Amino acid sequence: MSAQSLKKTTATWIIVIMTLFITAIIFGILMRLNQGNDYKMSSPGFYATMTTHGLTMIAIWSVAGMVAINYLLTRYIKVPNSLSVFALVFTVIGAAMLWYATFVGQFHAGWTFLYPLPLVKIAWAKWATPLFFFSLVVLGVGWLVWSVGLLVQILKKYSLKQAFAWQHLSKKEPEVKTPPLILISTVSLIGIILSLIVAVILLALTFAEYYSGGAFVNDSLLMKNLIYFFGHTIANESLYLGLAALYELMPEVSSRPKFKTTWYVALAWNCTMVFILTAFFHHLYMDFVQPLGLQMVGQLASYFASLPAAGVTAFSVFVLVFRNHIKWSLTNVLFFIGIMGWLIGGVGALIDATISNNVALHNTLWVPAHFHTYNAMGNVLFCLAFFYWVANEFSGSQTKTKAQQLKTALLLIGGFGFVLMFYLAGADSVPRRFSNYPAEFKSAPLMATLGAVFATIYLIAILLIFIEILRKCVKAFSAS
Amino acid sequence: MNDHQFILIIFLAAFIIITAVFFLTYRSSLRPEEKSDGIKKPLQKRFYFLIALTIVLVILLSVTIPKSPYFKYSDQTPAKVVFVDAMQYYFFMSEQAIDPAKPSGADSIIIPVGQPVEFRVTSLDVNHGFGIYNSDAQLVTQTQAMPGYVNRLRWKFDTPGTYHILCLEYCGANHPNMRTSFIVK
Incomplete structure (x- = not known):
């Protein structure tokens, strides 16, 4: 692949992702304003917006990590540009179909489209249901082809054992060294491929029921397990792709020695793959008919997933920075804050993944609190760090420090203020996914309004960063 | 104090501790290059950190699992x-x-x-x-x-x-x- 086509495709991806991101943030702000009684949306309009907001965010931050590793993997392996272009076309078409189904057809079953809600007693245009599911097919095909393609390219150079870095478990200096980027990309891509395969099964079962005219009915518990395996796994693996970019770039931009794959890094990421594929059971704690053993697996896997995360990745970043002279740029600042947000969101998630707490927190605003923390203040920042770094690569220029400090301050105040309003309301038992709050939740509208204010501050930071990235990305199209 | 307030306090305490650790770590990186000495024996410290974290998680698991709703009043x-x-x-x-x-x-x-x-x-x-x-x-x-x-x-x-x-x-x-x-x- 030519370096120029890689740059152009990457720059296009960044512009598409950031445009959709800014629009989806505005949807989120409007929803919080509606909950705060500051703005009026119809109930179906609120839920159509909620469905669009959720799925758009999941979609763009899944592919953002893919864009990052697609670019960085070219340092180690050959990556055909056609894979990324194919996924880009399918993502744009899929997103357009999704938005048409939600905004024109008023499809509003939520981004998790929990079976059987999309199929029974529908309260939206009849055609919007198949259009929504076909939009998922289009998105899924694009990502599956890209993920499988990248994994195949990795396995052309490294054996499966080497890609998993198993040789590092037995030898301190093995003949073939696996770079952390290869290891983390392999683990994450396998997770993504598995989640997409489950999505194929899920969609096949859904279509079978939809087109059978009532002759075939699915099992609710099985469908719920499949939905959360897909949703939980793809959301978490996307975050790991962001971490792959951090392993590759953070030492480099901080002028510190590169992260190396050691036995404990290899062990941590292999364990992560197992834990993350079984942690999704924590979404079904309140379904008491789920076998008890699976409920226990859910809590065990959720707890022990934190060991490699905190003990290896976060600790490595701590070792890299602590008492070492670091030349800070927006790239490593974003990586650094992203690790902090990831850990804080992780604590919120761990609390919720404790079965005895889940009774008090399940489907309250604690849930969006923790996933917004490790997305908006974790994964998004990892990917933005990559976007900013690569935009500098395109243009060859850096931003002045004062402008960086302003952006960082707005991100911190806006981001953490926004999620804190969710945490406070969640701990006060306020339900999630309520377009308007019943009178007994006295503080909920105020929390929603303040959440919207903080989210607007976060949006300003994102806009400032995007403007700078956009200015630099444009040069990718003009450079020869 | 009810369960919800207890959960919130635990979370806010973790929030403050993590933020403080990151702030102090950031501050420590602003020293001049010649005074950079990094963390001593990082592998050993990582090992102790992992052991401590594992112990905390095992204690939390053993305390919380029996309080799961599936076992509430199951013998009555x-x-x-x-x-x-x-x-x-x-x-x-x-x-x-x-x-x-x-x-x-x-x-x-x-x-x-x-x-x-x-x-x-x-x-x-x-x-x-x-x-x-x-x-x-x-x-x-x-x-x-x-x-x-x-x-x-x-x-x-x-x-x-x-x-x-x-x-x-x-x-x-x-x-x-x-x-x-x-x-x-």
Whole structure:
């Protein structure tokens, strides 16, 4: 692949992702304003917006990590540009179909489209249901082809054992060294491929029921397990792709020695793959008919997933920075804050993944609190760090420090203020996914309004960063 | 202090500690290059950190797992069984089994105070949530209402009063208005 086509495709991806991101943030702000009684949306309009907001965010931050590793993997392996272009076309078409189904057809079953809600007693245009599911097919095909393609390219150079870095478990200096980027990309891509395969099964079962005219009915518990395996796994693996970019770039931009794959890094990421594929059971704690053993697996896997995360990745970043002279740029600042947000969101998630707490927190605003923390203040920042770094690569220029400090301050105040309003309301038992709050939740509208204010501050930071990235990305199209 | 306040305090404490550690780590990186000495014996410290974290997690697991709702009052005979059938956007509650073909519920449900009660919760259409709130709008306990399955939720109400049931699983545009109540006395 030519370096120029890689740059152009990457720059296009960044512009598409950031445009959709800014629009989806505005949807989120409007929803919080509606909950705060500051703005009026119809109930179906609120839920159509909620469905669009959720799925758009999941979609763009899944592919953002893919864009990052697609670019960085070219340092180690050959990556055909056609894979990324194919996924880009399918993502744009899929997103357009999704938005048409939600905004024109008023499809509003939520981004998790929990079976059987999309199929029974529908309260939206009849055609919007198949259009929504076909939009998922289009998105899924694009990502599956890209993920499988990248994994195949990795396995052309490294054996499966080497890609998993198993040789590092037995030898301190093995003949073939696996770079952390290869290891983390392999683990994450396998997770993504598995989640997409489950999505194929899920969609096949859904279509079978939809087109059978009532002759075939699915099992609710099985469908719920499949939905959360897909949703939980793809959301978490996307975050790991962001971490792959951090392993590759953070030492480099901080002028510190590169992260190396050691036995404990290899062990941590292999364990992560197992834990993350079984942690999704924590979404079904309140379904008491789920076998008890699976409920226990859910809590065990959720707890022990934190060991490699905190003990290896976060600790490595701590070792890299602590008492070492670091030349800070927006790239490593974003990586650094992203690790902090990831850990804080992780604590919120761990609390919720404790079965005895889940009774008090399940489907309250604690849930969006923790996933917004490790997305908006974790994964998004990892990917933005990559976007900013690569935009500098395109243009060859850096931003002045004062402008960086302003952006960082707005991100911190806006981001953490926004999620804190969710945490406070969640701990006060306020339900999630309520377009308007019943009178007994006295503080909920105020929390929603303040959440919207903080989210607007976060949006300003994102806009400032995007403007700078956009200015630099444009040069990718003009450079020869 | 109730469970919700305890959870919030634990979280806020973790939030402050993590933020402080990151701030101090950042501050330590602003030193001049010649004074950079990094962290001593990082592998050893990482090992101790992992051991400490593992011990904390194992203690938390052993303390919290027995408190899971599946084991609550499982060794006691419920003083009352309440059947709950949810459907968009109603809860039918009855002390008799509900006919799914002609669902109907009792006008009011009275629960005895201080005695275990079992709710047998199912759904006649889509997934719903069965969240029980006290008169202070605090979530007491909950389970899911899933079509084709019956979730059995056991609880003992120690405080008399009116309790509200809210749907806690998104079930359609009128989801926030799906609610009912019962009395504990």
